[in-house]
């Protein structure tokens with residue numbers, strides 16, 4: 001589904017990604033780990049076209065992703081969540097989720113302005129979809145509540161709902177359990193495991209929480225200083241000397 005080859009990204013003198021390559025098959029859940037500044041978010045930003053790759057290739061379902069404009073990414077079935085939440089604080093939870101469905105709307109500027117029947121039908125159908133996703137993630141009770149003031153764990157689920165309403169095939173999660181307590185982490189892992197099947201998702205997840213990532217992913221890719229230093233099953237990664245050295249500064 002996803003093939004990344006030789007991807008390099010530089011910011012002035014910093015090489016954020018250095019010839020990184022890996023593949024993800026349809027239906028897989030792959031973890032992307034690495035110490036702070038390793039290049040994980042930069043990689044996500046390349047996959048969603050927020051950043052241009054300096055060199056290298058990214059193929060998604062056989063298509064050259066580097067030639068796709070950023071606004072067309074959602075329409076290709078790629079959705080992401082953000083490390084620091086990308087929600088609109090004063091919009092209701094339901095409206096925040098509907099933002100994730102913008103690419104599914106077909107109404108043009110004029111027909112939307114005139115509120116023609118087709119536009120109203122489309123809005124009803126998207127609202128029904130939003131309500132179904134909110135229900136699935138246990139958010140119905142806060143659907144009308146502004147995002148501001150809701151607990152962090154709830155907001156993380158709203159982010160996930162907003163990604164899901166876009167009907168993605170590839171879901172990119174940037175630190176989804178960062179800031180959650182251990183009970184919430186466990187609950188999120190259970191939800192993600194279930195919705196992955198229900199929504200037929202392929203998932204790439206960036207996460208520092210090792211218990212979460214090792215427990216839920218089939219395969220892990222580890223970056224350090226922009227380079228891929230290891231790839232393998234959670235068991236292989238946990239005993240890989242290069243990974244241990246990257247995290248602890250010494251091969252234990």
Ligand SMILES: Nc1ncnc2c1ncn2[C@@H]1O[C@H](COP(=O)(O)OP(=O)(O)OP(=O)(O)O)[C@@H](O)[C@H]1O
Pocket residue numbers: 011014015016034035036037038039040041042043
């Ligand atoms: N827009 C940018 N301009 C300049 N440097 C950047 C930019 N984005 C990232 N970097 C640099 O690229 C390197 C990789 O950063 P990145 O945010 O991708 O790491 P990360 O693995 O996601 O880290 P963390 O786990 O802390 O989120 C860092 O040195 C960072 O300072």
